[in-house]
Every structure is written in structure tokens, then in C-alpha cells.
Amino acid sequence: MIKFLRDLAFALTIVFVFTTLVLLLAKAPPLSAYYHIFMGALGSWSKFSHVIKAWTPLTLCACGLLFTFRIGLWNIGIEGQVMMGAVFTTAALRLGLHDDMPPLILGFSFVAGAAGGALWALLAGYLKTRGGVNEIFAGLGLNFVAQGIILWLIFGPWKRPGIASMSGTELFPQGLWLTHTSTLKLSPMGLSFVLLAVILTALLLRYTRIGLNLKAIGNNSAAAYLFGLKPDRYMLIAMLFAGGFAGLAGNIQVTGVYHRLLPAISSNYGYLALLVVMLSNYNIWAAPAVAFFFACLNTGSIQLPMMLQLDSSLSGVIQGSLVLAALAVHAWRLRTKERKETSPHE
Amino acid sequence: MNELHLTVLLAGVVAGAAPIVLATLGETITERAGLINLSLDGSILLSAMTAFAVASETNSLMLGFLAAALVGALTAATVAVFSIYLGQSQVAVGFVLTLMTRDLAYFLGNPYARIHGPQVALHPIPFLDQAPFFGPVFFSHNLPVYLSLMLIALTWWYLYRTPLGLELRSVGEHPQAAFARGIPPQRLQMLYAICGGMLVGLAGATFSLSTKQGWGRPQGAEGTGWIALALVIFGGWNPVKAALGAYLFSFLQVLGIYLQGWLPSIPAQVFQVAPFPLMIFTLVLMHLAQKESILSWADGSSWKKTILRIFTGTAPAALGKAHRTD
Numbered sequence: 001m002i003k004f005l006r007d008l009a010f011a012l013t014i015v016f017v018f019t020t021l022v023l024l025l026a027k028a029p030p031l032s033a034y035y036h037i038f039m040g041a042l043g044s045w046s047k048f049s050h051v052i053k054a055w056t057p058l059t060l061c062a063c064g065l066l067f068t069f070r071i072g073l074w075n076i077g078i079e080g081q082v083m084m085g086a087v088f089t090t091a092a093l094r095l096g097l098h099d100d101m102p103p104l105i106l107g108f109s110f111v112a113g114a115a116g117g118a119l120w121a122l123l124a125g126y127l128k129t130r131g132g133v134n135e136i137f138a139g140l141g142l143n144f145v146a147q148g149i150i151l152w153l154i155f156g157p158w159k160r161p162g163i164a165s166m167s168g169t170e171l172f173p174q175g176l177w178l179t180h181t182s183t184l185k186l187s188p189m190g191l192s193f194v195l196l197a198v199i200l201t202a203l204l205l206r207y208t209r210i211g212l213n214l215k216a217i218g219n220n221s222a223a224a225y226l227f228g229l230k231p232d233r234y235m236l237i238a239m240l241f242a243g244g245f246a247g248l249a250g251n252i253q254v255t256g257v258y259h260r261l262l263p264a265i266s267s268n269y270g271y272l273a274l275l276v277v278m279l280s281n282y283n284i285w286a287a288p289a290v291a292f293f294f295a296c297l298n299t300g301s302i303q304l305p306m307m308l309q310l311d312s313s314l315s316g317v318i319q320g321s322l323v324l325a326a327l328a329v330h331a332w333r334l335r336t337k338e339r340k341e342t343s344p345h346e
Numbered sequence: 347m348n349e350l351h352l353t354v355l356l357a358g359v360v361a362g363a364a365p366i367v368l369a370t371l372g373e374t375i376t377e378r379a380g381l382i383n384l385s386l387d388g389s390i391l392l393s394a395m396t397a398f399a400v401a402s403e404t405n406s407l408m409l410g411f412l413a414a415a416l417v418g419a420l421t422a423a424t425v426a427v428f429s430i431y432l433g434q435s436q437v438a439v440g441f442v443l444t445l446m447t448r449d450l451a452y453f454l455g456n457p458y459a460r461i462h463g464p465q466v467a468l469h470p471i472p473f474l475d476q477a478p479f480f481g482p483v484f485f486s487h488n489l490p491v492y493l494s495l496m497l498i499a500l501t502w503w504y505l506y507r508t509p510l511g512l513e514l515r516s517v518g519e520h521p522q523a524a525f526a527r528g529i530p531p532q533r534l535q536m537l538y539a540i541c542g543g544m545l546v547g548l549a550g551a552t553f554s555l556s557t558k559q560g561w562g563r564p565q566g567a568e569g570t571g572w573i574a575l576a577l578v579i580f581g582g583w584n585p586v587k588a589a590l591g592a593y594l595f596s597f598l599q600v601l602g603i604y605l606q607g608w609l610p611s612i613p614a615q616v617f618q619v620a621p622f623p624l625m626i627f628t629l630v631l632m633h634l635a636q637k638e639s640i641l642s643w644a645d646g647s648s649w650k651k652t653i654l655r656i657f658t659g660t661a662p663a664a665l666g667k668a669h670r671t672d
Binding site: 022025026074076127131132133134136137138140141142144145147148151152155156271272274275278309310311313314315316317319320321323324327328330331332334335 | 384424428432433434437438439441442443445446448449450452453454455456457563569572575576579613615616618619622623625626629630632633634636
């Protein structure tokens, strides 16, 4: 525990020094930048509710990615899976525009969103297992295709009456919004999805045959094949979970946050979730905490353009350098351990 | 834009492909030595921003290009150090750097967004630019474009016709054997990561100072880093084939602009993403071309074999695996 805290302090110091240098290079006052990020994230209850809005899709994506990382797949396509979840959700909600049972349609949209994400993930999975296309390139290509589909829908079939614009489709009627509690603006439905995803992921990965097999294949797919496991099938299963959770994240972006489809509906949460999972060292219990920290950074940095005329992408610089510093400290720790084991006089 | 002049179109293709060719050649060199630098998409943006900022501040294009090369080299060196000396996953570090360098570019480049800055001037080559067809297509460009054309031949020559190139490839194929023969794999991987990174940096500078002039968020070069990474595979880790892929991609982009004029009923977004499914499609084709049944189809026919050879290429055997001397 002391070792862990020491490593954490060390990594944070590296990041703090690096970020301060970047801020000085941009001729910005570092302390007030940090202050604005902190207050922008946790300064009021309404800001805190924005943090939760970012935390929800991040954690959902992170849960999904734990499945694909476990089997050794680099599911970069998760960004597109979020987008397709949002597209399928919007399609489902549009069915309910003239319906008198909004809750039913809303419920149906959860299934549709998860299915949309899962479909996109399966496509990447099949390209990997059958087409021999590395999952990084299959996923990435599908991300761009998904973005193209969203733009086409917004400017084509689903355009607003009158003019089509980058601001997205028309707002859905309130009956099709995810309900919020009035004080905190939090959606109980979204939160219960996250809770469910975390528990389900933990259970599946730790206590079931699926989890065990995913790990076995991830560690050594050739050996697992000799034991009668079919790596291809498990890769598709892992993709199915990742895409399903990502699709659900896309659903919440539509039903709970924006109430329409817009070009930036995925908000880069898929890519960010890859960093979250890496920084949490592939641990299901650490991932929601890291996701919360990242959500704070993202939400808080929105203050930078308003207060200091800086670009909000500083949060990405902090997040990236944090993962790099963690990797470096981790490597250094392994190395000292190896050295202790090899030297006999310890 | 209804009239299609072949020479104008091809000249546009050659000019537009220049930065992609540079990035593709750089990554080919790095991967041939056994290292994957996945950070291309971000490091192109960061070097594009650096080139524009430095050139604007100093009013020197030369310094802009040098600074961009330095940024590309530093990013690639980070991947190499983490992989070679710290034993971390190249893919993981490269991916983190992709996001981080992109955000760093947006953050630091904020004051330079949407302002006018210096641009690379055209330097038609005397006499040669008067040649029919070849003149306008190849010899009426600026220096970065000529550099991209020359480097294709130079990289090929270096890799396949020099002893140093042989050493480079041996490190990527079998580092242990190379080490046993007295070639230091780690040092060479480091060196060629830096060389490749410099070319990636020059690609970024070519974007902001010539191809997609200026800086902004988005700059317009987003996504090309990933295309370059895929083109290395498309080219079967051969610099000439990879560069041809870059021209094909550039051709598709230019064609997209023309097609938009001809088929206005199809939304522009379809043409913008068209290269990506095409990329996936070619990768599938390449995979199929290596299947037994297809190989037997080509047996005994030289032209069929030639077709297959275009579509195949094998990755360096030790690609992505860090070599350890202990």
C-alpha cells in the first residue's frame, strides 16, 4: 500500500511538472488554470451533475473494454460503437414520435442502442477473425464510417424541417427523455445502468467460465486453442459485450444528455475510456474511480476557454501524460523487482 | 469543375499525396526495423502546428520544417524508449501519444488558429516543367513535393541496395540473429524510430505549410496518420508500394471532389469517408490473397502470380516485439 501511494505520488509529480511546463509554454498562469479546472468540475452541484454525465458513458465504455482487453483485442472501434448505439437509439425514438406510450419506446431504445453498438463491434470482430484485418484498423475504419453515417443522417433523411445544420436533428419531446431527479439533474436510469455494468463485468470476468476462457486465450491463444477453446468465438463474445455497453453509452448520450443526434454525440468518450482502462491497470474496481477523475478533468477544462482564453484540450494532455507516467513508473517498479530477484545478496 | 483535365488532376494528386508519402515512408522505415509507431495521427498534427507556429514567429520556412522534424523525432523516440528500454507495449504507448500529441497541438496551437502565415512557394523546375504531360504532373511543384518523390527512390535504395539497409531489415526480421552477428538491435531500432519520426514530422510541416495551409482545430489533416499506418500494410512494408498506395489515396480524395460536382445528390460526407471502407476492403483482399486455395489458383501462371504479388507482403517477423539483450 505504501509502495502504491509512493508510485502514485511520483507519477502525479511527473504529470504536474509536465503540465505546468506546457501551461508556461502557452504563456498561461498555471495555478489559476488548475483552480478553474477544479472549480469547473466540483465547484457547484450543477457542475457536479455535468461530471456525472461524462462519467456515465466513460464507465460503461470502460466496462466493455475490459472484456476486449482481457482477450488481447485492441478495440479502438469503441468510438464508432458508441456512435452506432446513438444512431439506433435515435431510430427507435423516432418510431415513438407519434406514439402514446413513450416509456415503452424509451425502453425499446435501450435494446436498440445496445444492439447497434454490438452490431458494429461484431462487424470489426468478423473482419478480424474471418477477414484477417487487424482490429485496430477495422475498428478505426468503422469509426469513420459511423461518423459518415451520422453526418449523412443529420443532413439527409433526419434533417430538421427547414434547414439541416451541424447542431443535429430536432429535439425529441420530453416524454422521450431519460427522467432526471430535480435537484441534482441525475438520471437514476443511467446510474443504474452503470452500476449494473460494473457488477456484471466483475462477475463475468471473475467468476464465470467465459471470464476464465477470455483470460486464457488472452494470455496464450495458441495454447488455449490446443485445450479446445475457440479463440475466434471468444473474440466475438468479447466484442459483443464491448459493443453492447458502448451502444448503451450512446443511448444515454441521446436519451439522457443531448435529446437528439449530433455529429459529436460520442464526445471521444470511447477513446478516453481506453486510457481509463489502461490507467486503472485493467481493474474493474479502479476503472470507475479513474473514469470519475477523467470526467472531472474534462468537465472542468471547459472553463479554460471562458476564463483564460485557453483551449480545453489541456485535459487530454493531462490524461495522456498521466497514463504515460503510470506506464513508466510501472516499468521502473518491475525492473527493480527483477534486479532484487537476480541479485543473491538481498 | 465539370471539365476534367487529366494533367491538372494528376498534378493535384502528386501534390496532395506529398505529406502522406513522407509519413508512409517514415513509418515503413520504422516498422522495417521492428518497431510500430502508432502515434502518427497525433504527431503529424503536433508537427504541423509546430511548423506553422515556428515559421510564423521566425518568418523562416526552413526553421518551421526543422522544428517539425524535431517534434516527430521526439514523439517516435518516446515510443522507442518506452518499448525498448522500459518493456512497455508499443501499441499502448503509441495510442496514448496519438491522443496526447493531438491535444497538445490543439492546446499550444490555439493562438495560431485561423491566421495567415508563410507558405511554401512553387518552384517549377526549368526546362523539365515544359515537358508534355510529365512537366505539369511532376515538375511544377514545391520543394516538399520534390522531396517526397526523391525519398521514395532513396528509401527503396537504402533498404534493398545498401549494407546498412540489410542490417536494418535483419533487426526487424530476427533481432537475436542480428545481435549474434554483432549488430545492436536496440540501438538501430532507436535510430530508425527517430529517422522515421523525422519524416513524419516533415509530413506534418508539409500539411500546414503547403497542402492544407494554416492551423486550426480541426486542421484538416486528422485521420491521415491512420491512413498512412494502413498504407504501410497495404504496401507490404515496401516503400515503393506504400507510396503508390499514398497516390491511390490522394487520387480518391481528388476524385471525391470532382464526383461531388458531378453527383450533387449524394451528400459530401459519403465521399469523405469512402477511403476508409476501401482501406478495409483492400486489407481483406490482401488476407484472401494469402489463402491456400487462391495460391493454387495462381500456380503455373505468371500473370496471376504477379497480381497476387501486388496484393501480398509479409510483415517483418519481429514487428512489435521488443528485443531484450539479457
